[in-house]
Amino acid sequence: MSFHRIILTVNGSTEQVDVPGNMTLLQMLREKLALTGTKNGCAAGECGACTVLMNGEPVNSCMVLAAECNGADIITIEGLARDGQLDVIQKTIIEQGGVQCGFCTPGMLISARALLNRNPHPKEEEIREALVGNLCRCTGYNRIVSAVKAAAEVQ
């Protein structure tokens, strides 16, 4: 199997990784960098549990080949808080009670952060639309939507 040497930034630190050609970004994060906060819910681009920011854009990391990430800037759930300070969306999802089992939460928070980055004051519909690719079986979504609204207000 062919290996590729890639250099990329993950949560602000530079990493050099040798990856097989068929390895996904999700596998690389979880298996090579031990960043297990990013979850695998389907490995088919259908659930959003694996969402990370790639060069500022939310992507399903199970659908991106690691070999294509040379030079990329990746932010995972582990990189959302800075110096122990939670991101505002992490705080508001706690306050609004938008976490139950927590398996969708990392992907959900990354999608929410991406939305707030490109649209600091989203309307309710825009929030629901932005989170459509992130499935949650526990919460019923409304508390997560409220958390994004609350984050938009304080940020």
Next chain:
Amino acid sequence: MTIAPTKDKATTNIGVSKPRVDVREKVTGAAIFTDDVQFGAGLLHARAKRSPYAHALIKRIDISKAKALPGVKVVVTGEDFPNRTGLYLRDRFIFARDRVRFVGEAVAGVAAVSEEIADKAVDLIEVEYEPLPGVHDPVYGASSEAPLVHPDLGSYEWPNFIFPVPGTNISNHFKVRKGDVDSVWEKCAAVVEYTFRVPHVQHVPIEPHVAIAKVDDEGNVTLWASSQSPFAQRNLIAKSLDIPESKIRVIAPLIGGGFGCKAGVTMEAIPVAIALKAKGHPVKFRLTREEEFYTNFVRQGLVAQIKVGCDKDGNLLGLQNTMYWDGGGYTDYGVNITRAGGYSGSGPFDCPNVKVDSLCVYTNHPVGGAYRGFGMSEVHTGIVQAMDMLAEKIGMDRVEFLKKNVVQEGDKILTGMTMHKTGIKECIDKAAQAINWGVKEPNSAPNKLRGKGIAVMWKAPAMPPNAGSSALIKLNEDASVTVMIGGQEIGQGTFTAMAQIAAEALGVPFESVKVKGPIDTQYSPYEWQTVASRLTWSMGNAVRNAALDARRRILDMVAEAWGENVEDLDIKDGYVISYKTEESISLKNIVVYGIPKPNDEGWIGGPVVGSGNFMPTYVTGLDKETGQGERAVVHYTTGAQAVDLEVDLDTGQITILKAVSAFDVGKAINPDLVRAQIEGGFVQGMSSAIFEEMKLVNGHMQNPSFVDYRIATSADVPEKIEAIIVEAPQDDGPFGARGIGEHPMVPTIAALANAIYNATGVRVPHPPLSAEKIYLAMLDAGIVK
């Protein structure tokens, strides 16, 4: 710090919405789920060879090519594991032997150094089958024409509350006979008779099943599993592999959603079986999303033939419910679902004459297992719609009709048990009021029809009569408290509720109490299973008892040191106080090191550990022929759900304007977590009502992906979802609490179907209530052209 020495018992921990104890780790990605546990380079990857046939004899399995593939460490088949297993009815093997009974059944297992090689090895296994005619409908399956799925049923083992009928496909026939139904129909002023069909649906936790097993050279087995039942799994795997329980340790990290599918044993025995042949290597088995859809526990399909009748004033006189459960190829868990569906088969209605037949039928479909309130969504879909039809027929307002007929304290329910105190009428009133019941409101557009619907429910924890809980409480030098339990945090918030109960019973601040996983059968105290909405009540009692035990030990120590009576002492906010002398002492240090006697004369006390347990001792059996008994279940949680919606005449699409749920939880330990359960449960119920169906064609699932099996997304959910808490205390619940985890999705299908009928005048009785079905029904009825 001084504590006011008053005996006021104002609580600061119960009925208070404390923050979840597990939330920070979940928002930072630090929370460890089973798939996140690291095993290093020795890890092997397991895959299963699965049956492409719904029903077939296995003529030959050739594993030689798979074994020869470089990188393959183990290949096993049913030949290697001859014991049957199963939670209630022991009817299945770890790998099929001789015969396969559903598409996706595991016939062989492989472990290799990588997933790719394991997949290749699976492809190299050759299996020769002789296809058999299949059973794909439970009514047909129960008939004498159907081929037998388990010809040897009579030789299986089952507990005394399950009633299989050997020589048929019926693996449990549960009956209720109360009064005389057959002669009552002619006395009725109105009778409704209807057959309802509920399709198979899937649980769809976002975390797929995953389990890792490791066996050391002394034969000690460790299993890490995403599990609702670490103790039940230890027990079942021990039996099926002839290993003593003492040699099996199950470690269960946080669960990424289960809803029942991670209870009992399904895929978890496979990595254990393989690891026995690869000692020293951890063996990881993780289901793909596709496998998650069709190879594991599903919610059984149901065909319910219902007949209900009432007198001219709307008093129920007769209720008959014949249920054919599509149990699938194995019904080890399904038999108890059928039983629960049977003893609650009247719904929450008081009726003098009841006849229920609840039949668990073997079919060649995926295996039925527990799904959130098992049996109850299915039962209520039919019975509550039938009541809606009956109310209309007799010309009564639905709310009035429901209130006239729901069970009340003191009623003899269908099994002869006397109903306890319940807030169901208050739930009906509050839910109805919240959607302005009885007020006709305008449509938002000319092409919309608006309607309202209401549904009631009840559900008892469905479990063996003696399902038990236990807890340990340990105090630390800094006066912090560690609560050890065997019940699992599955998202419902049980770790938080247990911390609140412990804090309250012990008299310490909530913040000082720690409840954390993983659950580990080697160190955690026993818990039957995290199912049945039983933890708050059952484990809550055990935790409270453990806290009271620790409290007694602390007070005994301080009473001796101070020369006082225990009755004059109390623990508040982490201090022992005396009401008599107004003295106080912090728990710090004394709960570990004890208290010195004066003048260096020695010490009193020692490290404080409290223990407690709880097990219901009063549940009786039910007669095989009549289903009658003193007390069939521990209690019923009841509730009501009401929806206000619009139907689009052009598309058949529904828009839910408002959905309100009211449940009697006895006492909400943490109101916000209760509301979160109710809201999330409503959405799961709504999703199953509108979108979900496993499309099975001759036993093959046609839609095993998120694209083809749609679940509700953020865009599908109504903005207005309201949760109302009603509290009629449970006499043996901790602080009066009873469970609420499963109930919120139980009445939802019926509530929506009733509202759609109210809007359009057309009944779409069988879920999913898809836009297409609604539109076609309106077309049929001439409402749209």
